[in-house]
Amino acid sequence: MSTPAPRKQIHLGAHFPGVNNTTVWSDPRSGSQIDFASFEHLARRAEAARFDFFFLAEGLRLREHKGQLHDLDVVGRPDTLPVLAALAAVTDRLGLAGTINTTFNEPWELARQFATLDILSGGRAAWNLVTSSDAFTGANFRRGGFLPYEQRYERAAELVQVVRALWDSWDDDAVVAHARTGQFVRPGSIREVRHDGAHFQVRGEFTTPRGPQGHPVLFQAGDSADGRDFATATADVVFSAHSTFEAGQAFFADVKGRLAAHRRTPDQLLILPATTVVLGATAQEAAERSHHIRLQQVPGPTAIAFLEQVWGRDLTDHDPEGPLPRIDPDVENLDITRGRVRHVKDPRTIAAAWREQADANGWSIRQLVIEVTSRGGFVGTPTQVADAIDRHVQEDASDGFILVPHLTPTGLDDVFDQVVPLLQERGSFRTEYTGPTLRHHLGLARPAPRATRSHADRALVG
Amino acid sequence: MARPTSPRPLHLGVDLSDAGAHPAAWRTHGSQAQRLFDAERLQQLVDTAQRGTLDLVVIDDSFSLQPTRTTTLRGRLDAALVAARLAPRSRGIGLVPTVATTHTEPFHVSKAIATIDHVSGGRAGWQLGWSADDDDARDTAHFGRRPAVSEAAAVAEAEEAVRAVAALWDSWEDDAEIRDEATHRFVDRSKLHYVEHDGVHFAVKGPSITPRPPQGRPPVVVRVRSDESFGLAARHADVVRISATTRDEALDLRLRLRAAAVAAGREPGDLRVLADAFAVTGPDEASARARLDLLTELDGVRWDTDSLTHVGTARKLTDTFLDWWEIGAVDGFVVRPSSLHTDLDALVDGVVPMLRTARAFREHYAGPTLRDQLGLARPANRFAAIA
Numbered sequence: 015m016s017t018p019a020p021r022k023q024i025h026l027g028a029h030f031p032g033v034n035n036t037t038v039w040s041d042p043r044s045g046s047q048i049d050f051a052s053f054e055h056l057a058r059r060a061e062a063a064r065f066d067f068f069f070l071a072e073g074l075r076l077r078e079h080k081g082q083l084h085d086l087d088v089v090g091r092p093d094t095l096p097v098l099a100a101l102a103a104v105t106d107r108l109g110l111a112g113t114i115n116t117t118f119n120e121p122w123e124l125a126r127q128f129a130t131l132d133i134l135s136g137g138r139a140a141w142n143l144v145t146s147s148d149a150f151t152g153a154n155f156r157r158g159g160f161l162p163y164e165q166r167y168e169r170a171a172e173l174v175q176v177v178r179a180l181w182d183s184w185d186d187d188a189v190v191a192h193a194r195t196g197q198f199v200r201p202g203s204i205r206e207v208r209h210d211g212a213h214f215q216v217r218g219e220f221t222t223p224r225g226p227q228g229h230p231v232l233f234q235a236g237d238s239a240d241g242r243d244f245a246t247a248t249a250d251v252v253f254s255a256h257s258t259f260e261a262g263q264a265f266f267a268d269v270k271g272r273l274a275a276h277r278r279t280p281d282q283l284l285i286l287p288a289t290t291v292v293l294g295a296t297a298q299e300a301a302e303r304s305h306h307i308r309l310q311q312v313p314g315p316t317a318i319a320f321l322e323q324v325w326g327r328d329l330t331d332h333d334p335e336g337p338l339p340r341i342d343p344d345v346e347n348l349d350i351t352r353g354r355v356r357h358v359k360d361p362r363t364i365a366a367a368w369r370e371q372a373d374a375n376g377w378s379i380r381q382l383v384i385e386v387t388s389r390g391g392f393v394g395t396p397t398q399v400a401d402a403i404d405r406h407v408q409e410d411a412s413d414g415f416i417l418v419p420h421l422t423p424t425g426l427d428d429v430f431d432q433v434v435p436l437l438q439e440r441g442s443f444r445t446e447y448t449g450p451t452l453r454h455h456l457g458l459a460r461p462a463p464r465a466t467r468s469h470a471d472r473a474l475v476g
Numbered sequence: 477m478a479r480p481t482s483p484r485p486l487h488l489g490v491d492l493s494d495a496g497a498h499p500a501a502w503r504t505h506g507s508q509a510q511r512l513f514d515a516e517r518l519q520q521l522v523d524t525a526q527r528g529t530l531d532l533v534v535i536d537d538s539f540s541l542q543p544t545r546t547t548t549l550r551g552r553l554d555a556a557l558v559a560a561r562l563a564p565r566s567r568g569i570g571l572v573p574t575v576a577t578t579h580t581e582p583f584h585v586s587k588a589i590a591t592i593d594h595v596s597g598g599r600a601g602w603q604l605g606w607s608a609d610d611d612d613a614r615d616t617a618h619f620g621r622r623p624a625v626s627e628a629a630a631v632a633e634a635e636e637a638v639r640a641v642a643a644l645w646d647s648w649e650d651d652a653e654i655r656d657e658a659t660h661r662f663v664d665r666s667k668l669h670y671v672e673h674d675g676v677h678f679a680v681k682g683p684s685i686t687p688r689p690p691q692g693r694p695p696v697v698v699r700v701r702s703d704e705s706f707g708l709a710a711r712h713a714d715v716v717r718i719s720a721t722t723r724d725e726a727l728d729l730r731l732r733l734r735a736a737a738v739a740a741g742r743e744p745g746d747l748r749v750l751a752d753a754f755a756v757t758g759p760d761e762a763s764a765r766a767r768l769d770l771l772t773e774l775d776g777v778r779w780d781t782d783s784l785t786h787v788g789t790a791r792k793l794t795d796t797f798l799d800w801w802e803i804g805a806v807d808g809f810v811v812r813p814s815s816l817h818t819d820l821d822a823l824v825d826g827v828v829p830m831l832r833t834a835r836a837f838r839e840h841y842a843g844p845t846l847r848d849q850l851g852l853a854r855p856a857n858r859f860a861a862i863a
């Protein structure tokens with residue numbers, strides 16, 4: 015008899031609530047999305063539960079709807095990297111992952127910011143690389159909306175190449191600080207970087223030592239074919255939107271299957287979908303709570319605003335508790351909402367399908383919006399949820415999850431208290447951190463310094 | 477002997493850059509040069525500065541390595557992130573990183589400093605940096621964005637950036653977040669403002685993604701190093717760092733700065749003029765001299781400073797501070813310890829108690845924010861409707 019295979023280890027991230035209608039602000043327990051105390055609460059609780067990392071999203075322009083700032087959801091958040099640097103002061107082991115755009119930032123700056131975060135946190139930095147390149151966001155930057163959509167991953171790839179060259183331009187043991195001889199860095203241990211590409215021309219000696227992780231962990235969150243290619247070639251973690259079991263397995267197989275072409279192995283790229291958890295003492299109680307949360311997430315005006323995105327016209331004269339509009343979408347006005355991902359299908363087709371669905375089920379506008387915007391997520395008793403999470407991971411629908419709470423900052427407290435211990439009992443989740451860095455938590459190797467790597471390359475061809 | 481209480485307290489900052497202001501500081505005993513980039517070393521320095529109720533710490537930065545002609549020390553961390561790292565475990569003391577505007581987008585600068593202000597409960601400042609070809613030609617090459625610029629051009633760009641950044645800080649009114657359940661509105665959008673900055677160097681639409689910082693606008697620190705930066709300071713700085721080797725030189729600069737501020741339509745009392753003060757301290761003059769001699773020997777060349785430089789006891793340094801301050805030559809000093817580990821202790825345990833005895837310096841922090849320490853009122857929001 016063979017011994018049972020060791021259980022695949024689950025990786026978990028704690029997502030700070032975002033600026034969209036997943037986050038419920040009308041609940042009496044809802045706290046500030048700005049005060050540092052909120053960030054500290056979630057990070058400390060996540061660390062106590064031995065989570066792999068804490069996660070921050072980013073958006074560089076406030077969303078607009080019908081030509082005005084969208085005012086129904088949480089609006090406003092602090093800057094990603096300073097928040098993570100501050101969290102490094104109040105946590106010891108938790109990974110600190112931040113979303114940063116590659117279109118409206120420059121490689122020299124990003125390289126020193128992430129190297130600094132990695133050093134200040136003792137090797138816990140991660141960068142979720144996003145490529146949003148729209149002119150709407152660009153209006154906040156001197157370059158404006160200069161980047162054609164097709165070039166967003168081209169720029170991102172070149173940017174990562176430059177950033178990695180900068181991180182590798184200091185040897186790991188460059189700083190010797192020999193007071194007696196006056197040698198602060200070992201001669202030859204900092205090399206000038208020269209890069210002359212389509213998007214960047216960079217030349218100089220980099221300012222910041224190589225961080226404890228060599229390279230901070232790189233996440234990627236784009237879902238297009240280009241995005242998947244980029245992830246398989248370059249990223250350590252994919253932050254995906256495919257959280258259901260079947261879609262997860264399909265995505266997992268697709269992305270991991272592309273790795274061999276890049277001479278990478280499946281354990282070198284982790285797939286972590288975003289998901290939500292709603293718990294109850296019984297399955298029914300959990301379902302009721304979940305329904306209550308959905309109602310909080312989609313109040314009447316939010317339902318109408320959502321519909322307006324598809325209809326391209328003002329629908330405020332419609333009752334959210336009443337039937338869907340009989341009038342057809344205005345296909346000339348699809349830019350009605352700006353600052354978030356757009357629908358790609360023909361709105362008339364979507365509208366017809368929704369009308370049909372609503373008629374068949376007797377749904378109001380609000381009920382329909384609740385149904386069509388539901389992303390699944392785990393709903394059940396702690397045992398049911400732990401079983402489901404574990405099954406997703408053991409059966410290769412994911413390598414773990416990034417959990418998105420609906421309440422700031424306490425929304426994951428019950429998961430930490432009730433679900434994590436069950437995963438630990440099953441032997442699928444760590445009970446203690448076993449190393450200092452995020453790469454260690456995620457089972458990712460530390461990238462070799464450049465000197466060693468080029469030597470290895472030579473050995474390969476020779 | 478107690479002096480009469482002045483209505484105008486003295487202000488003290490300290491420069492935490494590198495291992496100290498002397499190029500050879502890292503080589504001296506106790507410098508912890510091996511831990512130069514260790515956050516806990518910096519945290520301990522801030523603890524010390526905070527024990528002395530100093531107004532603020534400043535952290536230099538540049539996109540270039542330290543020039544080889546001035547020091548053997550190599551390496552820098554991003555100053556804004558260092559300031560953020562120091563925020564949660566400090567109280568009262570201002571955290572002032574240098575953030576340069578020559579390459580960094582005003583939108584990014586604005587939310588970074590605003591966020592340090594949020595995570596520190598109102599203790600951020602911004603030391604405005606820029607890189608011009610005469611002092612840091614290499615900076616621009618790193619970016620490949622465009623050729624190096626002259627001091628005049630870099631300062632002009634910095635001035636435009638500071639205007640855009642300040643407008644972005646104001647782009648949220650303080651009470652914009654309403655969480656009104658009756659109408660389901662989270663914000664009152666009439667209190668969020670497009671800044672519509674359309675200048676020579678930048679176009680910034682706004683509003684910021686980050687709500688207005690606790691201080692409204694964190695204090696802006698400008699170092700005067702040229703005619704151009706003098707004008708920039710007079711028009712925009714809350715804190716001006718000057719270099720002056722004599723009291724009369726400082727007095728002349730301070731009076732001219734205040735006059736230029738008035739000419740720009742500002743209240744002269746809204747400026748805090750702090751002189752850089754390099755300090756090599758010792759229990760007696762001879763040991764201070766001996767410390768400097770050792771540093772000089774290690775470095776191989778005479779220490780080249782451009783401002784007040786004190787080599788001697790804490791008592792003598794205190795007297796010099798009081799002498800400059802009492803006649804109004806300065807509002808205070810940014811101390812640049814020759815070696816951080818030695819001279820910061822001497823400042824906090826030697827100079828500060830004597831300044832307190834002289835009733836020139838605070839016993840306790842005046843409030844939670846940097847503006848509280850500097851005695852600067854929280855600014856009104858330019859976009860807020862006049863009630």
Ligand SMILES: Cc1cc2nc3c(=O)[nH]c(=O)nc-3n(C[C@H](O)[C@H](O)[C@H](O)COP(=O)(O)O)c2cc1C
Pocket residue numbers: 070071072073074113115143144145146234235236237238239240241242253254255288
């Ligand atoms: C799960 C997930 C989370 C994302 N989070 C962000 C974010 O916080 N900020 C952002 O600007 N874009 C975010 N994006 C957008 C993508 O990162 C990407 O830049 C965009 O979708 C364009 O790339 P694509 O065409 O490959 O999807 C996210 C995407 C996914 C799938």
